[in-house]
Ligand SMILES: Nc1ncnc2c1ncn2[C@@H]1O[C@H](COP(=O)(O)OP(=O)(O)OP(=O)(O)O)[C@@H](O)[C@H]1O
């Protein structure tokens with residue numbers, strides 16, 4: 001099986017990554033950086049998913065969790081239908097061949113003490129691919145593929161420019177013929193002409209090797225060019241996910257709108273006409289993210305509900321998902337449809353939470369949601385609930401006895417002078433009281449039965465009399 005049943009090569013389910021902040025002599029955890037918080041998405045085979053967002057929003061952390069360079073705090077990653085979120089190093093080893101990463105920093109990601117041939121050939125050596133000669137041939141072939149020369153085989157990384165180093169990183173990622181490459185800002189350290197070369201190279205390699213990319217970048221122009229779909233992150237959350245062109249023509253989340261307004265337009269007339277949205281305020285701390293919608297302190301459409309309730313990610317059709325209480329560019333019919341499905345989802349969510357609470361407390365789990373007690377109408381039924389006879393109030397029923405709450409009140413129902421701890425007088429209807437008292441030779445209103453018993457019990461003292 002090469003992909004999971006829904007056609008996804010990789011699925012990320014409610015993924016969380018919190019970095020602990022430790023302090024004091026004992027190094028106790030005092031807070032957590034919520035770098036990635038409950039992100040769910042999937043990437044089909046052969047697709048390029050662009051991942052964008054401000055600096056520090058958790059793009060690299062998400063990418064590293066996907067290839068399991070970081071251990072997620074919660075959630076799961078499913079690769080080819082198999083959960084890899086909890087696999088140890090041994091279990092991960094065969095999968096490392098399938099998932100590779102191009103790192104953000106071309107200067108820091110290459111070992112300065114090793115020659116290029118060793119850097120690119122090492123993954124093959126570790127995974128036992130080919131002998132020395134075969135590996136050398138393969139490395140030279142890869143160097144050519146990424147636009148370098150086989151003569152570069154024996155050089156050290158410091159002898160290359162930034163763009164060339166990034167190519168070495170690409171060659172290393174390709175060495176094991178992976179299925180998935182997480183490219184973490186593969187072009188942001190390069191100048192514009194080299195950026196174009198690199199983007200074209202990645203696209204050619206994708207066609208040749210049937211690669212699936214998660215392409216992380218700041219530059220929305222580059223992302224638009226390479227991506228099939230784009231995911232927008234804000235402060236650890238996935239806030240919008242859309243087919244690439246639709247995101248640019250119809251952003252739904254105000255944060256995406258603001259990001260797109262910052263993309264330069266080559267036409268000066270068009271550029272003058274465009275509204276430039278300047279986000280005010282600082283990016284909030286991922287240690288204490290804002291309540292409700294995390295974007296609310298900077299959003300120009302924010303209302304009270306945004307501060308209190310976190311908006312769920314909902315589908316606005318055509319695979320366009322966004323998390324916003326006041327979505328932009330959505331017609332009335334779609335809004336109405338979304339509202340209904342949101343309410344249904346909220347209802348389901350409450351039921352699931354209730355079941356969870358029952359399980360946690362060890363209570364039986366209800367099959368259906370609890371309903372309020374059914375109240376049958378009619379005066380006779382009300383009287384029955386109260387313990388009155390249908391013909392009149394029960395003896396001792398006080399003026400305030402007005403419903404089930406008052407049933408069993410000691411002042412009304414207890415027999416004067418009789419301790420109530422072991423025997424509980426029952427509120428019988430007047431007719432039944434009279435009939436039973438006649439049988440037992442007692443005055444009405446004084447019959448008792450022990451707790452837990454269904455029948456009357458003869459009292460020895462009275463029998464003797
Ligand atoms: N090892 C770590 N320990 C503690 N905090 C970390 C660690 N790595 C990342 N963070 C924090 O997690 C958050 C997300 O970082 P991340 O590198 O994923 O951001 P990013 O979106 O890739 O940013 P950029 O676009 O600048 O690369 C940041 O607030 C960062 O400070």
Ligand code: SF4
Nearest residue numbers: 293296299306324325
């Ligand atoms: S939910 Fe509210 S605060 Fe968040 S993006 Fe939408 S309008 Fe703005």
Ligand SMILES: [Mg+2]
Nearest residue numbers: 059060061104
């Ligand atoms: Mg990063």
